[in-house]
Amino acid sequence: MNITLDHYDKAIIHALQEDSSISNLVLSKSIGLSPSACLARTKNLRELRVIQRFTAFVDEKKLGIETLAFTMVSLSPLNREIANSFVQKINETPNVLECYTITGGQDYLLKVVAKDMSTYRDFIIDYLxxxxxxxxxxxxxxMQTEKRTLSIPLDEE
Known part of the structure; x- marks a missing residue:
């Protein structure tokens, strides 16, 4: 389902992607809408699930998490029951930040964090x-993160 966004909706999304803690008053002033109109549009974007949630962008290294890995997983046999069971287990695993079904030689791509390489190894062997x-x-x-963003680019009108 494609949703048509006008320049106010895009401005709201852009501003909230930059700083989701911005107050409605500051947001409304920055995009040129009244606070009530801005709040109504933001609420509508949430109801439509264009904006799914507000969250904090955390620096994992400052929390002592040193290992970030992309882990590709192949299942065998690959059938609906095995796939559903795998995804359920992955959804219960806090150190798996993201999981994608992919094409190619592997079935899933996981974004995994761990305290260190030893902890990551234990996760692979003992859990995964x-x-x-x-x-x-x-x-x-x-080895090093060169770019990291959660912002979805919006086409300009």
Missing amino acids: MAIPGVNRVETSIV
């Missing part, structure tokens, strides 16, 4: 490989 159907795991360790 123990999930029924997990056949193969391939990992790319992030």
Whole structure:
């Protein structure tokens, strides 16, 4: 379902992607709408699930989390029951930040954080490989983050 956004909606989304803690009053002034109109539009964007939630962008290294990895997983056999069971287990795992079903030689791509490499190794061996159907795991360790954003680009009118 595509939703048509006008320049006010896009301005609201852009501002909230930059700083979701901005007050409605400041937001309304920055985009040139009355506070009530701005609040109504923001509420509508939330009801339409264009804006799904407001959250904090955390620096994991400052919390002692040193390892960020992209982990590719192959399931065997790959069927609906195994896939659903795998996704359910992954959704219960706090150190898996993101999970994508992908095409190509692997079935899933996971974004995983761990305190250190030893903790990551234990996660792979003791948890991930123990999930029924997990056949193969391939990992790319992030050495340095060059760009990180949650902002979705909006086309300009």
